[in-house]
Amino acid sequence: MNKIIEKKQLSDDVFQMCIEAPLIARSRKAGQFILLQIDTDFGERIPLTIANGDAEAGTITIVFQSVGATTHKLSDKNVGDYIENVLGPLGQPTHVKDVDWVVCVGGGIGVAPMYPIAKAFKESGAKLTVIMGARNKDLLILEEDMKAIADELIVCTDDGSYGRKCLVTEPLKECCQREQQPDEVVAIGPPIMMKFCSLTTKECEVPTTVSLNTIMIDGTGMCGGCRVTVGGETKFVCVDGPEFDGHKVDFDNMMKRLGAYKKQEQVNHDKYHDHECKAEKQADELVAKQGDK
């Protein structure tokens, strides 16, 4: 049982939660993730990257977008509530290479797991450029945190409601075309963004690391549900990753695999949503009735 210590709404459907997990907080390193299950009997297990951790306080921070039944349910939890199962830290930690200049690209909620990685590079003495993007201004998260550690911060939105009106690949390409190229690019975000970041840097031959978030059950190598094709070989994201060479990942296959249960996930989400709406309606009716009395 893991208690929720803090909850913040970062944008319309993005939430940040600080949860009690002393051993994970003690062992975790940048780049690692957890598996979370809200209820033991019938819950599903979903992987979430650890955005931050405090070993002394015994807490970890996760950032998630309410997109499916489980994340929706999670977003309905409040401070003081419990999450029944949290397993971690899983996966290989980020290999913080000794480089002069690193460009960290975060898209959407990918900015959250990017934060500890960017920080680790900064602490290793690298010059840090952060490119962060979102569909619109309201979906931008952790800008202040990034500003505090980045030597150079480029913010862009798809609709131009804040920062530059462009996709993250545009400033990324500019960075790669400067006289002195970056030594390393790290990209975390939606698969499609990571795919195009990798294509952009491949042209310029800048080494690129991406962090993948796939379907998983156990997170220890047992089920193989998370397998991806990297350089023609099958790899397990949970134990071989989550970080891979972006130039070698077969993103198209990965995206298709991510959609494997789309229909059932939609049904489950709708079910939860309907259930919730019904409950709300019942509550409203109850309040109205009591008002009548």
Added chain:
Amino acid sequence: MSYISKKELQQSACEILKNLDCENLKPKDRMQIPLQEMPSQDPAIRRNNMEEVAIGYTPEQAKVEALRCLQCKNAPCMKGCPVNIDIPKFIQEIAEEKYQDSIDTIKVSSLLPAVCGRVCPQETQCQLYCTLGKALKDVEQSVSIGRLERFVADRDAQNATDVPIEIKPETGKKVAIIGSGPAGITVAADVRREGHEVTVFEAFHKPGGVLMYGIPEFRLPKEIVQREITQLKKMGVKIETNFVVGRTLTLPQLLDEEGFDAAFIGSGAGLPTFMNIEGENLVGVFSANEYLTRSNLMRAFEEKAATPIARSKKVAILGGGNVAMDAARTAVRLGADEVYLIYRRSEAEMPARIEEVEHAKEEGVIFHVLENVKRILGNDDGMVTGVECLRYELGEPDDSGRRRPIAIENSEFVIELDTVIVAIGNKSNPLIPHTTEGLEINKWGNIVADEDGKTSLDKVYAGGDIVLGAATVILAMGEGRKAAAAINEMLVD
């Protein structure tokens, strides 16, 4: 074999008992008593539910079956039992209707009789050596030792006498058990009995290991597994779920920082093998581990479960072991119209238990033997559309003693499908060896352990599939017992 209902089996057992002079049976008489078949759910009904297929003997059936035992003085059956249960004794006690004595006899040697009575491959262990089977020249005519074991174990659970297990005074020594499968459960109980403090670490959210995630409900009800876990807790064993040794904390951390005096690694063979063929990462291709875990542990077959599972129309399972049978029979229950089992040797070489093969056939699984998948075919959306197979014939015996399958050239043909489940085995999960310096592994990645389960590291023991490679529940238990004895001995010194 046509289906015979429980009622008919019971009537015939009663008939037999009426005509037997139970007190004065000669071996010749015993040999003439017909084998008692296991009552089971009607195949037409059970293919639509997850409930247990085998229902269990009635007391009359158990008595008749027990009377078939010749009570051999040299008890050859016992040498086939990895934990050395006194088989003739517990069977004699069933024949005398002394059920409590019978279960007590079993429990001297085995901790999980309700589990082993169900999932042990008796036909290659105790029942293989049965004199009756030998005399009748058919191992399937051996005394049904497993069914009898299950009968007394289930009866014991129903009556729930709940006699507390005796624990010796606390010694203050701490033992870490990694993994809560059959090996871990066995070591935990045996070590705790000696008064040591025992903590079991389990990565999943529910303890039980392969008994929970691997073996389906219809073969081993999860209630039975949880009963065993509850028993452990009652003995004072601590169970830490959501704890993956090697990541949450490493084994050296447990020993050096957390004050454990010894550790037992029973983390199982959790690394699925794939075939490395074209199309294996298409949507709709699963390892049997994933498919079964979704159904068994995550309960995806239930309406309430949040975990999705493929609702396939046409499925192929690749492999011929018990796991392949489990996956095929699960697919049937999840509503698939056609379920194929593709195996490259012939049925005679199948590693699955005969009983499982028969059950699968009764439930409508279509067997394609002497065929193997060459590549998996998909469409533009990356979804499985079929498999291209090759036909095989059998050649000379290979290292395993089984006749080697040889592909027949130009014999390709296609089966249209939407789901492929790969059930060709498991390798050892490398997580613990990778995070434990000095822990010796062999070329297959299994942890090297001596006869007592002792590894290359001080205070560290291992057993079960992580040492044996993918094996059986009872072998894991047998290894666990030896390792537990060695740990107990080490802690005394």
